[in-house]
Amino acid sequence: MKEAEQKTTHFGYKTVAANEKAAHVADVFHSVAAKYDLMNDLLSFGIHRLWKRVTIASSGARKGQTILDLAGGTGDLTAKFSQLVGDTGRVILGDINDSMLKVGRDKLRDRGLVSNIEYVQMNAEELPFPDNSIDVITIAFGLRNVTDQSKALASMYRVLKPGGRLLVLEFSKPEHEVLTKLYDIYSFNILPKVGQVVLNDSESYKYLAESIRMHPDQETLEGMMKDVGFEQTSYQNMSGGIVALHRGFKF
Amino acid sequence: MLGHFAIAAIETLANRLISLAPQVQARLAKVQGQSLVVHVRDWQQFISVVYASEGLMLQVHDAQPEYSDCFISADTDTLMKLKEPSRLTQLIRQHKLDIDGDIHLAQAFSQAFSELDIDWPEHWSQYIGDAPAQLLWQAVSQGKARALEAQGKLDHILLTLLQDELKVSIHPLELTQFTRQNRQLKSDVQQLEQRLDKLLAQMPMQQTRG
Ligand SMILES: C[S@@+](CC[C@H](N)C(=O)[O-])C[C@H]1O[C@@H](n2cnc3c(N)ncnc32)[C@H](O)[C@@H]1O
Numbered sequence: 199m200k201e202a203e204q205k206t207t208h209f210g211y212k213t214v215a216a217n218e219k220a221a222h223v224a225d226v227f228h229s230v231a232a233k234y235d236l237m238n239d240l241l242s243f244g245i246h247r248l249w250k251r252v253t254i255a256s257s258g259a260r261k262g263q264t265i266l267d268l269a270g271g272t273g274d275l276t277a278k279f280s281q282l283v284g285d286t287g288r289v290i291l292g293d294i295n296d297s298m299l300k301v302g303r304d305k306l307r308d309r310g311l312v313s314n315i316e317y318v319q320m321n322a323e324e325l326p327f328p329d330n331s332i333d334v335i336t337i338a339f340g341l342r343n344v345t346d347q348s349k350a351l352a353s354m355y356r357v358l359k360p361g362g363r364l365l366v367l368e369f370s371k372p373e374h375e376v377l378t379k380l381y382d383i384y385s386f387n388i389l390p391k392v393g394q395v396v397l398n399d400s401e402s403y404k405y406l407a408e409s410i411r412m413h414p415d416q417e418t419l420e421g422m423m424k425d426v427g428f429e430q431t432s433y434q435n436m437s438g439g440i441v442a443l444h445r446g447f448k449f
Numbered sequence: 450m451l452g453h454f455a456i457a458a459i460e461t462l463a464n465r466l467i468s469l470a471p472q473v474q475a476r477l478a479k480v481q482g483q484s485l486v487v488h489v490r491d492w493q494q495f496i497s498v499v500y501a502s503e504g505l506m507l508q509v510h511d512a513q514p515e516y517s518d519c520f521i522s523a524d525t526d527t528l529m530k531l532k533e534p535s536r537l538t539q540l541i542r543q544h545k546l547d548i549d550g551d552i553h554l555a556q557a558f559s560q561a562f563s564e565l566d567i568d569w570p571e572h573w574s575q576y577i578g579d580a581p582a583q584l585l586w587q588a589v590s591q592g593k594a595r596a597l598e599a600q601g602k603l604d605h606i607l608l609t610l611l612q613d614e615l616k617v618s619i620h621p622l623e624l625t626q627f628t629r630q631n632r633q634l635k636s637d638v639q640q641l642e643q644r645l646d647k648l649l650a651q652m653p654m655q656q657t658r659g
Contacts, residue, residue, distance in 0.1 A: 248457065251453050251456075252450070255497075260515075260516045261482065281499070281502055282506070284501070285482075311502070311503070358501075
């Protein structure tokens with residue numbers, strides 16, 4: 199496994215060449231972009247909004263700050279941050295996928311949120327910012343899709359200002375057996391079917407379910423954050439550990 | 450999560466009300482972007498309030514947010530009393546209230562909401578038409594008046610019941626008698642205590658091994 203990791207990686211349960219994962223992930227999000235928000239509400243019963251509220255509350259965001267909403271997609275977090283940082287601050291919505299960015303930009307413009315938001319296409323593994331330039335980074339349901347996650351975390355650490363913090367909101371490992379079973383039934387049987395009915399695309403949601411299972415659990419992810427330099431790391435389980443919010447600081 | 454859910458619901462409701470009250474919007478616009486943090490002592494929670502371009506944003510925190518333009522710490526009882534500015538100094542002296550930062554911000558929020566005076570018939574008329582809205586308003590207003598009247602009656606009945614029927618309040622003579630008995634009991638207990646002390650002193654000292 200170890201030596202193969204250099205050249206291959208997971209795409210859900212499939213093993214693909216490392217340099218191809220990004221393209222596969224891109225396909226998934228190009229295909230779901232237009233209905234992404236609707237599907238989020240549908241598949242999480244709206245609970246993703248609460249997970250995101252907890253993330254905002256933990257961010258300590260305030261006026262004047264520079265915030266990067268990485269893998270920000272359609273900009274749910276960006277919209278809230280834009281309000282909190284005000285005219286003297288700025289929010290960067292960063293995503294590798296231009297279809298998702300476009301949906302995000304249109305949505306936020308329609309809401310009249312323009313003055314302090316920038317839209318930048320970027321790869322989380324190589325962030326296009328100088329060292330020590332950002333106050334808060336959030337990556338919500340994005341890290342799972344990144345090919346080299348440690349490289350991405352290191353890149354985030356580099357661009358954060360001393361005193362800055364990273365918040366990783368991501369699917370994780372449920373705390374109880376029973377919940378795990380129910381969750382499995384839900385995600386492997388119901389998720390792809392809803393994807394099929396609404397988007398005529400069951401593959402993307404099969405990928406979603408598989409990528410969640412392959413993602414590092416709470417402790418492992420916290421360890422990865424420490425490894426690249428984050429301090430005072432901690433995590434908070436939500437909805438019985440289906441989702442976890444990890445937090446780490448750069449000092 | 451429950452706290453976040455509750456605060457989300459309150460936020461939605463508050464924004465709904467604000468959207469119906471232009472004078473409140475105008476008042477809050479003056480403090481746009483400034484953050485008020487309220488520490489609710491008996492809940493051990495911090496609630497932050499910011500009025501931003503899209504409306505009111507409320508958040509709950511387990512720990513005190515690092516930054517706020519105005520910080521207030523009190524328990525729920527005291528927070529309810531904050532409407533009367535004359536009591537602030539008294540509450541602070543009693544350590545029931547802490548305020549840090551720009552108190553005008555807290556006052557702005559509190560005033561904005563106390564001025565919340567919504568022209569309900571006007572808004573209802575959009576959905577159900579003018580005449581029905583007016584009728585509905587009358588019904589609601591009458592209902593409110595009747596409820597107040599009923600409450601007044603109930604208070605009166607309770608009072609009479611307590612004073613006349615149940616004789617809950619004590620007669621001054623009864624009180625004197627009770628106090629006398631109480632004093633007697635106290636002195637009996639004191640005597641007993643002294644006797645016990647004597648007995649204990651007479652007992653041979655026992656060493657205990659520690
Ligand atoms: C599930 S969406 C999350 C969107 C948004 N943060 C939310 O919570 O609703 C995941 C996003 O990650 C983006 N993404 C995947 N790999 C990325 C990478 N290497 N760098 C930056 N963004 C990436 C995808 O394009 C997609 O928009």
